[in-house]
Amino acid sequence: MNDSERPVPPDDLEPDLRAVLEALGDEDAETLRTVADYVDDLATWAESSTDNESGSPVDGGIPFPNDVPDRASVTLTEIGDEEYYYFQWRDGDRIRSKTERR
Template sequence: MSNEPPTPPAGLPTDVLDALDGYDPDRLRSVAGYAEALAEHKACEARPEGGSSEDDVEERPDDVPSKATITIKEINDNRYYYWQWREGDTVTSKYKGPVSPDR
């Protein structure tokens, strides 16, 4: 890992950058989890009525709460599905599987 801070995405407002810069690593991870969950929620809202959902593809494991949602994380240019839910102030994730290239 580099000692240099990451380059923020283009177009991110300065007030958001300033706020994030003041957060500790745990809070940043929590914000990242929330942002992923919010992005997935908005993507689901934009999905046409009757469209398929990742929830239809596989049954929910017993150790994943009913309030969990599916999120997509990109790691090393690969995309993966994760179950994600909030436990108090913590966002918990559980690996679900890779995103198929045909989706």
């Protein structure tokens, strides 16, 4: 690939982010691949950190109800033709659970 084929950052990025990406263009391929791996990990983390509606923690993209701790385990179950999330967690010596329609 020659200089005329060099990729350019998307136009719709904020100027500061665009400048960072343009500066990365001076790095060698190994550094760029390391940065790309980090950015991919960061995107995965960002997707799993918050639910786009409520901002509550999620597990694998499943939104947790406000009264369910983020450490709860989640199972998807089907009853009849409906799917439900079954949340289960320990609260002291007790095991708590909650079921929500998907």
